[in-house]
Amino acid sequence: xxxxxxxxxxxxxxxxxxxxxxxxxxxxxxxxxxxxQALGQGPQFIFQYYREEENGRGNFPPRFSGLQxxxxxxxxxxxxxxxxxxxxxxxxxxLGLASGELFFGEGSRLTVL
Amino acid sequence: xQQVKQNSPSLSVQEGRISILNCDYTNSMFDxxxxxxxxxxxxxxxxxxxxxxxxxxxxGRFTVFLNKSAKHLSLHIVPSQPGxxxxxxxxxxxxxxxxxxxxxKGTRLxxxx
Numbered sequence: 001x002x003x004x005x006x007x008x009x010x011x012x013x014x015x016x017x018x019x020x021x022x023x024x025x026x027x028x029x030x031x032x033x034x035x036x037q038a039l040g041q042g043p044q045f046i047f048q049y050y051r052e053e054e055n056g057r058g059n060f061p062p063r064f065s066g067l068q069x070x071x072x073x074x075x076x077x078x079x080x081x082x083x084x085x086x087x088x089x090x091x092x093x094x095l096g097l098a099s100g101e102l103f104f105g106e107g108s109r110l111t112v113l
Numbered sequence: 114x115q116q117v118k119q120n121s122p123s124l125s126v127q128e129g130r131i132s133i134l135n136c137d138y139t140n141s142m143f144d145x146x147x148x149x150x151x152x153x154x155x156x157x158x159x160x161x162x163x164x165x166x167x168x169x170x171x172x173g174r175f176t177v178f179l180n181k182s183a184k185h186l187s188l189h190i191v192p193s194q195p196g197x198x199x200x201x202x203x204x205x206x207x208x209x210x211x212x213x214x215x216x217x218k219g220t221r222l223x224x225x226x
Contacts, residue, residue, distance in 0.1 A: 004150070011170055028216045033214075035216075040122075040218070040221050041218055041219075042117075042119075042202050042216035042217050042218045043157070043202070043216045044216075045213045045214070045215065048213060056212070056213050058213065080188075089216065090156055090157070092156075100145065100162070100178065100206075100208065101162065102157075102159070102214060103159070104149075104156030104157045104158065105156050106154065106156045107156055
């Protein structure tokens with residue numbers, strides 16, 4: 001059974017740039033959720049994708065967008081990066097929409113300078 | 114508006130003793146509660162959960178207690194072991210609404226030798 005994998009693990013961008021983070025869900029899982037974890041905070045829900053459709057969104061501006069592909073892998077795109085976007089971005093997969101156990105990847109650490 | 118609160122940023126416990134991590138929530142619609150454990154440079158991993166129809170769930174050294182009237186839950190670890198040193202996140206969701214999981218800020222547990 002393949003777990004959740006994320007890439008890249010670390011990256012540095014400058015303010016105003018755009019970034020794409022990638023996530024491969026655990027085998028058999030059709031739902032992907034993205035979370036942002038700032039330093040000293042808990043994971044904050046960004047959005048969730050179920051069968052290629054966005055299903056629920058947290059309190060994040062439209063410059064945070066995403067995609068889910070037919071193989072259930074997913075991308076998180078952030079445009080016009082701001083310094084406050086510096087955080088650990090966590091992808092989690094699950095089977096179906098039930099809000100139960102999530103399986104997290106190791107995260108992508110984004111630093112915006 | 115923080116719906117899931119972990120008011121203790123850190124906790125130190127002697128090895129072999131009981132560790133008690135606390136969590137409060139404000140949304141009475143939450144019906145499913147989870148604890149996640151996170152080591153540095155890793156994603157959170159699921160530890161234990163409890164449905165609102167129960168007041169206790171036990172899994173080996175880990176027990177979660179739920180007090181719905183007080184909107185409070187706690188995680189007991191006994192006996193505490195060095196490998197338990199990690200950040201613990203309390204989380205909640207509305208399973209009956211297929212809703213997103215909301216996380217607290219976390220409590221860093223240090224197990225002292």
